[in-house]
Amino acid sequence: MYRNKTCGELNLSNVNEEVTLAGWVHKIRKMGGITFIDLRDRYGITQLSFNEEVNPNLFEKANKLGREWVVQVVGKVTERSSKNPHIPTGDIEIIVSKLNILNPSDMPPFTIEDDTDGGDDLRMKYRYLDLRRNAVRKNLELRHRMALATRRYLDERDFLEVETPALIASTPEGARDFIVPSRMNPGEFYALPQSPQLLKQLLMVAGFDRYFQIVKCFRDEDLRADRQPEFTQIDCEMSFVHRDDILNMFEGLVKYLFKTIKGIDLPNFPRMSYADAMKYYGSDKPDIRFDMKLVEIKDLT
The missing domain is CATH 3.30.930.10 (Bira Bifunctional Protein; Domain 2)
Incomplete structure (x- = not known):
């Protein structure tokens, strides 16, 4: 197996465990001597941490990654100093000790986000990318x-x-x-x-x-x-x-x-006979939200 955990299941109970993850590079944040990478699979996102002082070769390799590259990482689960309450894995990060590039990627034609910048035609052309969005x-x-x-x-x-x-x-x-x-x-x-x-x-x-x-x-x-x-x-x-x-x-x-x-x-669902639907709405699939019933005025003519 290329992984023993998914990107959506790790939490504080896994601190100090060595885990293997595999997925897509979602975001890269370069903060001087530290680079953070959000690794994504269908289960969620886990933050990876690369420190230049700890492992300069691995740090340099991580800085060459691009969006949607497919990678495998091995590392230790640690508690994050700055937690993210918006994702289930926001309390932890992975201090990476090994990085394996499984497949590089060209720059995607649109962002893999909920509010993507890709139009309908572009997303349909690259449907396999669109399917990666939450x-x-x-x-x-x-x-x-x-x-x-x-x-x-x-x-x-x-x-x-x-x-x-x-x-x-x-x-x-x-x-x-x-x-x-x-x-x-x-x-x-x-x-x-x-x-x-x-x-x-x-x-x-x-x-x-x-x-x-x-x-x-x-x-x-x-x-x-x-x-x-x-x-x-x-x-x-x-x-x-x-x-x-x-x-x-x-x-x-x-x-x-x-x-x-x-x-x-x-x-319980309201029920209406076909005769009443045609009499009061003129349709066998009436929209009753507005209750605009037809009224017969033949008695006045």
Whole structure:
């Protein structure tokens, strides 16, 4: 292993331990005869200290490092004289005794910070750099926790997770299919699923009365705020249930996700019939925050 600790786990209980860390050079601060380097991995940041009087060769080597260089260090954990309360490792630093450069780096085209100076196009061009930012990493971690919690909730309620095929025959749905040519059958094509609708209905007919899947779907349609050509959905199907059984089950899922992941207790969801939605809001997905209901005035005409 290139490390025995991560950059986010060390604290005062580790003082005087010799540790090995590996990660990316986040920041360099040169303070005359002392150089401080913030070493970053996905778990956090740890400060490294290089003293010219203690080890001039190592000090000179550290001063040649640049942002986003990948390095491995060995050193002793010590208590910091000037603590940083904003990070979990802010009470300690590493007095480095060995520095190994694993990979140098060109100067990044934008800063790897939450408030980066890179525009959208630039960050998408260098997506592998953008993924190093805390904001993006936290989104992926949130998605991971939501997927785990979803599986746990549905598994406890006897749902089976079943993977359905991604290459299927074209089915009549609301958008155009993405098609994939078949090499084995020239002139014929597969379609990528807009949803696993028919496949999960086959499972219901076969007796698998509770199915779910966190599944990729593909729809060849114009981009809109709520439309993407490729997206992931929590896809479910149930047999032998009434409408309220379905509403209660998945209202419970949303409440469970908010409680488990964010610690938020949601109240019971308000429910509205389709007829009332169309009558009072003229839409089957009304925005009820402003409660601007339609009023019929035909009696006055």
